[in-house]
Amino acid sequence: MSFNTFGHMFRVTTFGESHGPAIGCVVDGCPPHMALTEADIQPYLDRRRPGQSRFTTQRQEPDTVRILSGVFIDEASGRQVTTGTPIALLIDNVDQRSKDYSDIKDKYRPGHADYTYDIKYGLRDYRGGGRQSARETAMRVAAGAIARKVVPALNVRGALIQMGPHRIDRARWDWAEVEHNPFFCPDAEKAALFADYLDGVRKAGSSVGAVIEIVAEGVPPGLGAPIYGKLDGDLAAALMGINAVKGVEIGAGFHAAALCGEENADEMRMGNDGKPVFLSNNAGGILGGISTGQPVVARFAVKPTSSILTPRRTVDRYGNDSEIFTTGRHDPCVGIRAVPIGEAMVACVIADHYLRQRGQVGEPPAWPLLRR
């Protein structure tokens, strides 16, 4: 990972501030001959888009993506496909509401990166957070839509499993439910509770955190690498790198610390199709940094939105004590919109490792590895 690029073979570079003319990204290293139009990307952006329910910010960001490069019509099929050259995506910024920033431009909003940007660079784009705005994540979602097409049979889905102190009941997990409530919640009962709870938070001008779980199915075994190219290491960086994320775990995660060895290690048996199966998935689909072929399961914690109505103590650029509170349009729970972002990051990491594995090892070894 570089400053604004992630991935090695499947590389994504993003740019843009929330209040500049546009945001965009360049996806490099994508295999040629993959069918790709804006219609493959837009639905994922639409899932992430704010203003779709009363539970997300009311900013209007149509987020209409354009492909600027890297595609061409394949004569044989008549379809628009990737060419193997860099795919640039652009979204024009349209809802740059004219606003008076005089109150916040010299003050550091607690929980935001205002202070750290300033102390790092000596200046910052204060309009809407500039580069620290979650708006940048739209490009991750767009890149993720391309990444999903790189790995055959890959299916990456996400769900919000905890909001504030309230966790879902995993026994009621229903993937179909995720698209039927504004929280990407797989537990219909809890989704109803979340609605009430978050209404209260929102009306109080407060905010709340969340936990998101991402499950990637169809991940071939053998992706990742033993030491510093670990699949879980790259997932951790990718998910921790989402705005407001403070924790990441794989499989049993922090709970593994409380387990004994007999409980934790996933046993194996031969499956009916002649391939090994695991009897549990505490590993979250990754052992020694390499995918097992089981679903890859990652979770991450999102802190509560820092922009709240309650006045908070802070300092300003002149070195004075001050106070600040935020009146703008904000998500009471940024964790909700983190669901499609988390999916996208996981898809990008898996696509990258898929290409790296194909590069280093080529065709995977045939199972079983030995024959009598």
Next chain:
Amino acid sequence: MSFNTFGHMFRVTTFGESHGPAIGCVVDGCPPHMALTEADIQPYLDRRRPGQSRFTTQRQEPDTVRILSGVFIDEASGRQVTTGTPIALLIDNVDQRSKDYSDIKDKYRPGHADYTYDIKYGLRDYRGGGRQSARETAMRVAAGAIARKVVPALNVRGALIQMGPHRIDRARWDWAEVEHNPFFCPDAEKAALFADYLDGVRKAGSSVGAVIEIVAEGVPPGLGAPIYGKLDGDLAAALMGINAVKGVEIGAGFHAAALCGEENADEMRMGNDGKPVFLSNNAGGILGGISTGQPVVARFAVKPTSSILTPRRTVDRYGNDSEIFTTGRHDPCVGIRAVPIGEAMVACVIADHYLRQRGQVGEPPAWPLLRR
């Protein structure tokens, strides 16, 4: 991060298997003129070394490190210093106990990476785990010892704060205590409990997980980068990349999900020295991926050792159902020795970002940023 290299400016490449002739690493990008001899590195290796109490494996690994390159005598000071060229470190493997591997070489140990290595590469070095052995982490500790010298005033310390279900009492946290018990535990009372508890685990041939906390003081503000070069993103990759780690969190971590915005965001005031201070540290010293100047606080969860005496179901390379149990010398709680490893990884990440920041921005901006 590449397959066996991590870092950008401060780059560490490791090599070697547990039962080959040696393990080693190359530290590239280190600034010149830093005093460095083996005596700066060996104490950290000794902290990690097994066989120092009945709670770690009884393997004898003297782990005597040699510097092969990258240092020279500075005429002016008479000291041995870094030259700016790559520093290679080597540890010869000595305790390669002759052993019969016939029982495990064709079977996959549950919880180990045997299966994933094999399905990835089509073969593996089964002696002592080969490259998946935790022995590789000795080189991380060695590299970390060098990293500590890169950043002036950096102080990175770690502690074991949970073993199995037992957590320390943070009110009793005493850094001095960490070096006085075999668990790197900052709570003397809990250390005594851990001793009893782990004796039981060990005698039962079982194992248990742990949670480790790393605190880095003296981290200058401004390290990290907004998007994919986030300090917390790189810390997450570095810590998740340690053997057996299943979760990483920064500051309030997963607990942040349950907080409301008023509780979570750290307020600021002007300090007595004319610089801003934070009134709490839920951020763990990092906002928007950039260090705040507060202590950087990271925690990670280590799963229980997978090598246990209880027979476990598995399969073999021929595609047969089988059983396996481990009789060798193993740590009942690998989390203990993960403490110095975690410290080293945090030190390496901070050193890398220190050099990157100096490269991009040069001298940091003077505080306060504006003057009337």
Next chain:
Amino acid sequence: MSFNTFGHMFRVTTFGESHGPAIGCVVDGCPPHMALTEADIQPYLDRRRPGQSRFTTQRQEPDTVRILSGVFIDEASGRQVTTGTPIALLIDNVDQRSKDYSDIKDKYRPGHADYTYDIKYGLRDYRGGGRQSARETAMRVAAGAIARKVVPALNVRGALIQMGPHRIDRARWDWAEVEHNPFFCPDAEKAALFADYLDGVRKAGSSVGAVIEIVAEGVPPGLGAPIYGKLDGDLAAALMGINAVKGVEIGAGFHAAALCGEENADEMRMGNDGKPVFLSNNAGGILGGISTGQPVVARFAVKPTSSILTPRRTVDRYGNDSEIFTTGRHDPCVGIRAVPIGEAMVACVIADHYLRQRGQVGEPPAWPLLRR
């Protein structure tokens, strides 16, 4: 260097095809607080722009660049400055003359990359060469304009010193002359000869190669690195990576092979300002991969334009023998427009190494290095 990115600290990623909606680039790692507007970039693009004399292609490419991100108004100075975040530049493609490509889309133009793209990717964007179009180099020139501002006192200039078999007379070298003829030629006499010569080549529907020399003054000593981060190694990659370049040399270059040791090695004396001076510059400002402080001198050879009116034998995508000739608008000597491109690449490489050196070493050592 990655597929479409170059540089380590100062990183440039480009995208776009000649006949897509736009071309662009992302410059990442740029220091903050550098004054930057489109007016700093446009003049360099204008120098490279085709259609400015009868000796370059008559395509009209206004090449108006827009800055999409990475800049903001600095309150103290009132100037627009870089923020340290990625700077995206975009040029809309406007002269996409509707054209019948049926004759060339299935045939491989000799000397072009048509065949190699096709055999690599299985398809290619044949409109104007797609990604292989020299149009991409506009973004290099744009990035180079930014790079020039990174290194204080850096002055990078280029000149065409050979066209076909005709070389300039170095005794007549006059930098001022370079901007006064359509060839960037520093020898006024030869520029007149070039005009006649190239008129003949153009009217014959033929083309011709060239040699360009780039001189960078104000390069601080100490940039580069001993082994694989050599300044000349990176310059060689950067210049060889320009379209149609077939050779690169530094200082005495290939001529050094014919010299004896006494002639080649540049002797040193103490200068009047108390700093060492070199008595010659066969090294081209680089010894052991590291800048000496003398001007960095690089030359590169550009092959003749492959698009010519003479019919040439080729094959098509169906595996048939065929013939092809090119009727479009083409430069009879692409080497001319390679001058500003070569300057830009050299500026980018030096900026990158400047930041890398600042990162690893910080403040350079004071001269003299020892005192009695």
Next chain:
Amino acid sequence: MSFNTFGHMFRVTTFGESHGPAIGCVVDGCPPHMALTEADIQPYLDRRRPGQSRFTTQRQEPDTVRILSGVFIDEASGRQVTTGTPIALLIDNVDQRSKDYSDIKDKYRPGHADYTYDIKYGLRDYRGGGRQSARETAMRVAAGAIARKVVPALNVRGALIQMGPHRIDRARWDWAEVEHNPFFCPDAEKAALFADYLDGVRKAGSSVGAVIEIVAEGVPPGLGAPIYGKLDGDLAAALMGINAVKGVEIGAGFHAAALCGEENADEMRMGNDGKPVFLSNNAGGILGGISTGQPVVARFAVKPTSSILTPRRTVDRYGNDSEIFTTGRHDPCVGIRAVPIGEAMVACVIADHYLRQRGQVGEPPAWPLLRR
């Protein structure tokens, strides 16, 4: 390329000084299941080894390489093969003749990197040149031996084609002759002349430059990438990065500047095997940065050895004018031993691009690309 690492998928990191305890390298990203023992590497090191004729330095460097990691016995074949994990190679330094460096340690040898190291780092290892010693290139040769095995059917050979002002006659080129004279010269007649000529140079205490040509056969078409991942760009960096190299060219190289378009562009016809053939190879096997399937042809110029008996003017670290001449054991023409080094660098670059291409594109498209 990083400071001491080159390659992306096939990555080589080297370390060590000429007078330290050892030199070594780590080869990362190598595919598994390649047969590999020291016997595959040693012959290439022996070709490069000094002291084999009166025309190279009389230093005795047995250069016995040891493989420290990354290999294991494959049960099925009984052979030692690569495992896919990093391969570390080590050569102990043995001929560190005790020597008085007092005359050179404070003076800068003209043509050497003494001054640039010092002004960069503020110190340097003056014993035998330290890191700037050509001794480091032994590890490139060793890595190249591994790289040769990565690409099926790859055959990389090199030859010295010019010594001082004397060029070979290409009509007499005989690859078999290359191994039969101490110059790697493919022209037996010129080899005899070179012997006389170099004897004279040697006895005069002088030195001379050379030009080397590397030819790689068996390079699959499609390796490389359009823009900054050009095969020729990476070759240029790799060859320019060899000690004392001042120029690199591909195919027709600088001569291409003097050609017209009709002469330069290689025409194509369908070959007897149903695949396209080129009727010439001015491109040197690379078009648009991508291999054509023809032999890849690269040349590079090596400057004369800087260590000569003639006294030269220089300065010292105290800022005084001074004089220096070199009495040690030195090659009168370092270009000779550059032949195996150039071969190795070319092999490494091709191996790297082979794996990158397999990663991004997978199986190459079938020829012909279209069928009626």
